[in-house]
Amino acid sequence: MLHVAEVAEPHAGPGQIRIAVRASGVTPADAGLRAGRFGTAVPLPHVPGVDAAGVVDEIGAGVTGVQLGDEVFGMVDLARLGGANAEHAVLAGWAPKPAALSWEQAGGAAANVETATRALDLLGVRDGVTLLIAGAAGGVGTVAIQLATARGATVIGTAGPATQDFVAGLGAEPVVYGEGLADRVGKPDAVLHCAGTVGDLVAIAGSPDRVLTISDLSGEHGVRLTHTAAGPGADPQALHGLAIAAELAGKGAFTVPLAGVFPLEDGRAAHELSETGHAHGKIVLVN
Numbered sequence: 001m002l003h004v005a006e007v008a009e010p011h012a013g014p015g016q017i018r019i020a021v022r023a024s025g026v027t028p029a030d031a032g033l034r035a036g037r038f039g040t041a042v043p044l045p046h047v048p049g050v051d052a053a054g055v056v057d058e059i060g061a062g063v064t065g066v067q068l069g070d071e072v073f074g075m076v077d078l079a080r081l082g083g084a085n086a087e088h089a090v091l092a093g094w095a096p097k098p099a100a101l102s103w104e105q106a107g108g109a110a111a112n113v114e115t116a117t118r119a120l121d122l123l124g125v126r127d128g129v130t131l132l133i134a135g136a137a138g139g140v141g142t143v144a145i146q147l148a149t150a151r152g153a154t155v156i157g158t159a160g161p162a163t164q165d166f167v168a169g170l171g172a173e174p175v176v177y178g179e180g181l182a183d184r185v186g187k188p189d190a191v192l193h194c195a196g197t198v199g200d201l202v203a204i205a206g207s208p209d210r211v212l213t214i215s216d217l218s219g220e221h222g223v224r225l226t227h228t229a230a231g232p233g234a235d236p237q238a239l240h241g242l243a244i245a246a247e248l249a250g251k252g253a254f255t256v257p258l259a260g261v262f263p264l265e266d267g268r269a270a271h272e273l274s275e276t277g278h279a280h281g282k283i284v285l286v287n
């Protein structure tokens, strides 16, 4: 069930801020949680969405460096698994919204920037590394391409035949996924698995140690899985990535491609697009 409803206004706790939301993101995990695919029970009513951009209208105890009225983008306290697709959202990690990103782009930026930053750090992606991203046209992939190339890495990105130019436009060398992939990608130093089959990627990398997955929860193939850190307070990892993405955006070296923009009231259509598994870029709800 997903429907528009009135719920109690959230308030910023210690170390948090509240924003009047202008735009917020929709992730595959939001739809998975809604559909019960993770076996995780959330208290109802549950407000989906883990990232948003908006105007600061409440500042929690102990928070410094931000004023009422500031424009920011960031993530909710992930222990709550949601709260962003609403009129007001409480953020636990944030950065100033760069003028170069529209509200829609900023609203859908934070979760994928945090995920991509965490993954690139774990894979040791830096200058001179060749990185293969499986699922390069998705929300995480499109962001990871740009953050990895900004580190000086060479990026190869798998995508469907229709999204090759899209992936190339973000700075990756595009390759079509599927049979024969190993012949098309050579021997990358590191592999980030967002979509597709992990087993093929282990064979391509030559070792499971070189592969990191964000989406294969099976534990098969011996590859590392990284989860978004949950817990109260601002996540230093997220802050680190958000500030870098904001700076890159200011230089014209980072953008958030939008797969679909829907009014907040039309969250259902946004979830349906996400569930196709073929959204290209980020899905966003606007207030």
Ligand SMILES: NC(=O)c1ccc[n+]([C@@H]2O[C@H](COP(=O)([O-])OP(=O)(O)OC[C@H]3O[C@@H](n4cnc5c(N)ncnc54)[C@H](OP(=O)(O)O)[C@@H]3O)[C@@H](O)[C@H]2O)c1
Pocket: 027, 028, 029, 115, 134, 135, 136, 137, 138, 139, 140, 141, 158, 159, 160, 161, 162, 163, 177, 194, 195, 196, 197, 213, 214, 215, 226, 227, 228, 274, 277, 278, 279, 280, 281
């Ligand atoms: N662990 C974490 O912290 C974390 C954080 C964020 C997301 N995730 C998970 O990571 C996964 C990716 O997230 P996302 O937001 O990027 O998803 P998404 O935006 O829904 O990804 C859709 C993309 O996947 C591509 N795709 C579909 N099948 C593919 C295949 N076989 N090979 C390569 N690409 C394929 C599609 O490209 P084409 O249309 O060209 O096929 C499409 O662009 C999801 O499962 C999500 O739940 C985990």
